[in-house]
Amino acid sequence: MSKNYDNYNSRPVNAVLLREKLLQIGGEDSLSSVSSSDYFTWSFREIDSPxxxxxxxxxxxxxxxxxxxxxxxxxxxxxxxxxxxxxxxxxxxxxxxxxxxxxxxxxxxxxxxxxxxxxxxxxxxxxxxxxxxxxxxxxxxxxxxxxxYLPERDLSNSLFINNPDRPLDWITRLKIARGVAEGLAYLHHQCNPPLVHGYYSYSVLLELVTGKLSISSSSTDTTSSIKFLEAMLPCINLYDKTPIMKIVDRSLRLWDEDHLKEVWSMAIIAKACLNPSPTRRPPVRYILNGLEYPLRVVEERSLDVLGVKYRFEEIK
Structure with a gap:
């Protein structure tokens, strides 16, 4: 990432996951080194106006x-x-x-x-x-x-509604992921100064893949979030798509190999976004580009914007 947003004068809104737990889940090789801080936080730049x-x-x-x-x-x-x-x-x-x-x-x-x-x-x-x-x-x-008022309401209402006969299809899930990325890209790259949301860890990607609402849920505590990642992240392998089938939402109908590769791609991007070091997470404009061309992500093992690549070898 080109700018270390941790250096902004920011006030924590919500601390989510222990850095050490993320390292234990993915292993020392899967996530980059972290600072001495025990937590990474979701924060906005401080608002001082009355x-x-x-x-x-x-x-x-x-x-x-x-x-x-x-x-x-x-x-x-x-x-x-x-x-x-x-x-x-x-x-x-x-x-x-x-x-x-x-x-x-x-x-x-x-x-x-x-x-x-x-x-x-x-x-x-x-x-x-x-x-x-x-x-x-x-x-x-x-x-x-x-x-x-938006009649479609929130993600939990659309994705996790108890209706097995009408699961949210993959194309719709991909559109949701792109829409969130477009909003975050505006905050990070078009606002001056940049506004860094708490949801930049972008756990919604993993939830769209697994069909399980966890980290982004307002009712989920830290322990539940850690258990969710302990179960999910080891199944995301940059060089082998087979393990991903253990965690893919069972209601999701994957019609062909390309569909599976797109799901695999989103999971890989999600794992990169959950890196405990903000400077090691891919910039949002790269994420957006990757979600627009998901097959390229697994073929090239990278995210690409105007020829500048973010290589997933950094996070394995």
Whole structure:
């Protein structure tokens, strides 16, 4: 990677996996050397601006409007509970999603709102429609963000729905992976200064291959994530596609050899993205190119952008 983002003045949002555990899973030869830090973190560049600076970002809703829109935050409108807050469906002259931030996670609210203040409209990001700084009482001090409602909802709803008769097909999974890569590429390579998301470890690739929601799930703890990687990473071999069949989602219908090679390619990219050293992970623009030409990845053992190659021999 051309720039070491660890050197940015950043505030950790979420620490996910022990570096030493990753080394134990893949072996000393499979991952590059690591720094003295015990953890690698998912982080945004620190947002220093006060909330008042964000008052013109989208529509300013009142607490009463937000409460009425969500049925006063009824369980019937609850989408899911996350680490930083709860998501509700609602109606505000159209369907919306309201995120209610917990009182103890007001910093997460500032980070998320600050993120949208720095980026331009992009088709790969859920549009932010507005916010609410009001609270019902002086003691609650809740904060809210309002997003456009997307009927397809999130990855867990599409990929892990209990419907064996209609599994998510491989072409759709590949499109999801490319879409996420396009969004991350915008943050890393087009924003100035770059915004480095926490999901750059890009575990979603491994989840698309295996059909198991683990690392990116808001309800998954560190121990479960480590066990997931302990089971999955040893089956990803750069020079032999056979072991990958042990972990491929059984509901995934692979029609021919090229399909299998594409799955193998995504798994190889996923393993590179899970390198505990950020400077050893492939830049997102390389990942995007690899996902657009997955067969080339396993044939050349590299990711290529304008003739500059990232060689997978670095991570084996």
């Amino acid at each position: 909330l008042a600076d964000f008052s013109n970002l989208g529509i300013s809703f009142s607490y009463q409007e937000i409460a009425l829109a969500t049925g006063f935050f009824s369980d019937d409108n609850l989408i899911k509970r996350g680490q930083s807050g709860d998501l509700f469906t609602g109606q505000l002259s159209g369907p919306v999603v309201v995120k209610r931030f917990y009182f103890q996670n007001q910093e997460a609210f500032s980070l998320e709102l600050g993120f949208f203040s720095r980026i331009k409209t992009h088709p790969r990001f859920v549009p932010l429609l507005g916010h609410c700084f009001e609270t019902e009482t002086e003691t609650e001090r809740e904060k809210f963000l309002v997003y456009r």
